[in-house]
Amino acid sequence: MSRRTGVSVRAFAKINLTLRVLGSDDAGYHELRTTFQSVSLHDTLTFTPVGAGWSIECDDPACPCDRTNLVWKAARSLWREAGRRGLPSGVRVRIQKRIPVQSGLGGGSSDAAAAFRALTHLWRLRVHPERLHVLGRELGADVPFFLYGGTMLGVGRGDLLFRLADWPASWVVLALPSGGVRTADAYRWWDEDEECRATGRAGASPVGVVPASELTNDLQRPVAARHPEIARLVGRLRRLGASHAMMTGSGSAVFGLFDRVHVARAAVAALAGHASTVLLQMISRPMFERDSRPGAGLAGPLAHRVHFAFAPRGFGRS
Helix, strand or coil, rough: CCCCCCCEEEEEEEEEEEEEEEEECCCCCCEEEEEEEEEEEEEEEEEEECEEEEEEECCCCCCCCCHHHCCHHHHHHHHHHHHCCCCCCCCEEEEEECCCCCCCCCHHHHHHHHHHHHHHHHCCCCHHHHHHHHHHHHHHCHHHHHHCCEEEEEEECCCEEECCCCCCCEEEEEEECCCCCHHHHHHHHHHHCCHHHHHCCCCCCCCCCCCCCHHHHHCCHHHHHHHHHHHHHHHHHHHCCCEEEECCCCCCCCCECCCCCCHHHHHHHEEEEECCCEEEEEECHHCCCCCCCCCCCCCCCCCHHHEEECCCCCCCCC
């Protein structure tokens, strides 16, 4: 697909290998220390220049197609940054949605970062990566991570990023409970939990150190208290052989890490009927840089890294 006819780009999901909530300030913003990890589940976005007007189409009815969509906000932000002159007056965006909303997988933020990549290519813009980081941060705290991918440590609100060595290759079994979780609700429940607040600053490792013992999510306790299916899925994944299992982000998706693919596939089969389940691989930084480029082999080089257990209601659509 040429620049004139449009461009397609992948937007990869993430899991949080760690998520420590260290407290909150008077304005209600939470200080975090989290380890982001790209995984092979992805949306596909196609941007096509049109004569006039901006529009978004999505195959998931849960995805807003109006100005509240982060893709819309990213496109308008970049359009203003470029000074508008000489740019197309309209763009049509089509989103093939595979990352479920309200799952803690960063779908909206990843789509926004993908919009930056696609439109800088389509519009032949030269925008410094640090400037894109700033523009992304204005849209959401985890948008900047999706500009880089791989394994990264996020501190502050999660937008101050440090590159980490790629996590050892693991298979990821991702399971989606029946209901989603709003991010604001997850943090409010953490605020209301006295034990969470009391232990928030305990045990956080220095920047750059992510021991296996710290693979934990401080939001899991208050969220699972309201969504017990999350705790049940975490327990099942552990019993099925996961070396680590926990909720990602603010939920509701949970994941288990597996060293051997046949054990991971058996876990996917065992969970069928209990939750929408998908088998993924971690995406290293070199893989992310290669496969998230606009037009990068969209014919299917990633097909072997995403394996659906059945026709999952959250992860794929016919």
